[in-house]
Amino acid sequence: MASAGGHWVQLSRLVAAFDGFDVxxxxxxxxxxxxxxxxxxxxVRDGSQTDPMALVIMFAQLLFIVLKFxxxxxxxxxxxxxxFAVRLGKLLGARTVWIDSIANSEELSLSGRLVRxxxxxxxxQWPHLTDAYPDVQCFGSVI
Amino acid sequence: MFWVGHxxxxxxxxxxxxxxxxxxxxxxxxxxxxxxxxxxxxPSTYVPRSLKAFPFLAPQAFQELQLNATIMISHAGMGSILxxxxxxxxxxxxxxxxxxxxxxxxxxxxTAERFKAVPGxxxxxxxxxxxEHLTRxxxxxxxxxxxxxxxxxxxxxxxxxxxxx
Numbered sequence: 001m002a003s004a005g006g007h008w009v010q011l012s013r014l015v016a017a018f019d020g021f022d023v024x025x026x027x028x029x030x031x032x033x034x035x036x037x038x039x040x041x042x043x044v045r046d047g048s049q050t051d052p053m054a055l056v057i058m059f060a061q062l063l064f065i066v067l068k069f070x071x072x073x074x075x076x077x078x079x080x081x082x083x084f085a086v087r088l089g090k091l092l093g094a095r096t097v098w099i100d101s102i103a104n105s106e107e108l109s110l111s112g113r114l115v116r117x118x119x120x121x122x123x124x125q126w127p128h129l130t131d132a133y134p135d136v137q138c139f140g141s142v143i
Numbered sequence: 144m145f146w147v148g149h150x151x152x153x154x155x156x157x158x159x160x161x162x163x164x165x166x167x168x169x170x171x172x173x174x175x176x177x178x179x180x181x182x183x184x185x186p187s188t189y190v191p192r193s194l195k196a197f198p199f200l201a202p203q204a205f206q207e208l209q210l211n212a213t214i215m216i217s218h219a220g221m222g223s224i225l226x227x228x229x230x231x232x233x234x235x236x237x238x239x240x241x242x243x244x245x246x247x248x249x250x251x252x253x254t255a256e257r258f259k260a261v262p263g264x265x266x267x268x269x270x271x272x273x274x275e276h277l278t279r280x281x282x283x284x285x286x287x288x289x290x291x292x293x294x295x296x297x298x299x300x301x302x303x304x305x306x307x308x
Contacts, residue, residue, distance in 0.1 A: 004157065004202070004222075005156055005157065005158075005220060005221075005222040006220050006221030006222035006223075006224075006225065007221075007222075008222070009221065009222045009225045009226060010221065010225070012291075013225070013291065013292055013293040014292075014293050014297070014298055014301060015292070015298075016292055016293070016295065016298040016299075016302070017297075017298040017299075017301040017302040017305065018302075018305075019302075021305070029157070029202060030201070031201040031202040031203055032202045033202075033203075046158070073305050075301070075305070095305075097301070097304065097305075101221060102221055103220075103221045103250050103251070103253075103254050104250055104253075105250075105253045105254065105257050106249075106250070106253045109250075110248075121304055123301075139296070139297045139300045139301060140293075140294055140296055140297040141293070141294075141297070142225070142293040142297065143225065143228065143289060143293070
C-alpha cells in the first residue's frame with residue numbers, strides 16, 4: 001500500500017522483495033500499473049486529517065480489500081492510508097511493515113511516529129534516525 | 144504524444160497548491176517567449192498564462208511527459224526527484240516552505256538540502272535561484288540513470304522478514 005506520488009515510487013523500487021508472492025497493490029490514484037503481482041491495483045480514497053468523510057470512505061475501502069485479499073503481510077511506504085492499512089491489518093492478523101519515506105531525513109514522519117509501536121517492523125531510510133527511535137530499524141534506502 | 148525539440152515539465156504534486164513555483168515559471172516563460180512548458184499544477188490557484196497547465200494528469204500520461212521531458216522542474220517531492228534520477232533527467236527543485244503555508248511541515252526543505260549535492264539535481268532556494276537555473280537551462284545535465292530497483296541489500300532483508308512469517 002502506498003499513496004500516489006513519492007510513496008508509490010518508493011514502493012515500486014522495492015518489488016524485488018515480493019518476487020514470487022501473491023501481491024495486491026493498493027494506491028490512491030486510478031490508472032497506475034501494478035509494479036508487481038498479476039492483480040490490478042486497488043484504489044482507495046486519499047484522506048487527511050482535514051477531511052473526516054474521506055477518512056471514513058478510505059477506511060471502508062481498505063477494510064473491504066483486506067477482508068477480500070486476506071494478506072499475511074502488509075507493507076506500506078505511507079502515507080495516511082498506509083497508517084489505516086497497517087492498523088487494520090494488525091487487527092485482522094496480518095504482519096505489518098512500515099517503511100518511512102526517504103523524504104523524512106530529520107525526524108520520522110508524523111504517520112511513522114503514529115504507527116511505529118503498532119507494526120512488526122518499522123524502517124527509516126536514514127541510519128541516524130534509529131538512535132532517536134529505538135524500535136525503528138534501517139535496512140538502507142531505496143536509492 | 145510526440146514532442147519536437149524541448150519539453151519542460153513542471154509538477155507540484157496533486158495534493159497542495161504551490162503558486163509561488165507555478166507563477167515564477169510562468170513569468171519566466173512569458174518573459175522568454177517559451178511555449179514548451181507543460182505543467183501539472185494540482186490545486187494551485189494561480190492561473191498560468193503561458194504554461195500548458197493541467198490540475199491533474201493520469202499516471203500514464205504523466206509518465207509519458209516525464210519520459211519525454213528534456214528538463215523537469217518540481218517541488219521537492221520524492222516522486223519527481225526519484226523519477227528524474229531513474230530517467231537520468233536534470234531536475235530543478237524548489238522546496239515547499241511550511242512557514243509560508245506551502246506544506247504541513249519542513250520536510251521538503253530538508254529533502255532539498257540532502258539532495259543538493261546529487262548530480263543532476265539543481266536546488267533553487269527561492270524564486271531568484273529558480274530563475275537563475277532557468278536562465279542556464281541549456282547547461283543543466285542529468286545524472287547517470289539510477290537503477291529502477293532499490294539495492295538488493297535492502298530488498299533481501301525485507302524479503303527475509305516477510306518469509307519469516
